[in-house]
Amino acid sequence: MNDDQPEEWFRNSSSTVWGLFAAGAALAVVVLDAATGWHPETTAGGVLFALIAYAAFIRTKVGVSKGDFVLHHLYSTVRFPMAALESVSVGRTLGAYAGGRTFVSGAVGRPMREAVKGSKREHNPLSNQADFIEDRLNSLAQDARDRRRIKRDSDEQFALAEDVRRSWDWPLIAATAVVAVVFVGLLVF
Known part of the structure; x- marks a missing residue:
């Protein structure tokens, strides 16, 4: 079901810079x-490195x-209805909870220093990107449940x-597989 929910994307702000670098x-x-x-092995290694960086x-x-x-992962994409999302929390990685x-x-x-502080750190979505993303995704999930008139932790949500x-x-x-095989083949033979 398309909920007329706005399309929004999030990632660490440095990801694109590091990827392009x-x-x-x-x-x-x-x-x-x-x-x-x-040297063909250098070219294959460079292309393999660029593919993995991408x-x-x-x-x-x-x-x-x-x-x-x-969730776009390295080589796969996971998707499920936004209203099914129970909560999102951001530590060293983002954890999204749905259906148990x-x-x-x-x-x-x-960052490690901030993640170690845990609940002792100040929650500030206006100046902290991870706090903003966590709050925004939780808010969008609540909006999706409200539009569908689904209560949180209900059988309908599950x-x-x-x-x-x-x-x-x-x-x-x-x-990636082809370039990796070529790279290893050039190194071995």
């Missing part, structure tokens, strides 16, 4: 290698799309949580 570094190594005497830093995100809570299950994503998290769908990013998996 890693992909740029891999490209620089490949170009430098090509300029100084091409999957880890740029592809991973958490959000709301078409009435669903969506926990879904974890590294796309959003707190029934919605059974609609968990996982899809795999087969083109990215295939590209």
Whole structure:
């Protein structure tokens, strides 16, 4: 069911920067290698590194799309109705709870120092990105339940949580696997 819920996406603010930096570094190594005497294993290693950096830093995100809570992982996407989301908490990683299950994503998290403080830290969504994302996702989940007139922790909410769908990013998996096999093959032979 499409709830006319706004589409919103979240990730750590440094993820895109690190992803572009890693992909740029891999490209620089490949170009430098090509300029100084091409070695195919270096090119394959650089491409493999860039693919993994893309999957880890740029592809991973958490959000709301078409009435669903969506977790983009390295090579898969998990989605379920937003109204099924019981709560979200952000520690070192984001934990989303629905239907007695926990879904974890590294796309959003707190720095180690802040995560260790736990409940002793000050909750400030205006100046802390992790607090803002946690509050925003919990608020969107409550709004979705209100629109459907579903009470929190009700049988209807748990029934919605059974609609968990996982899809795999087969083109990215295939590209990574092929490049990894080529890289290992070039190193061994």
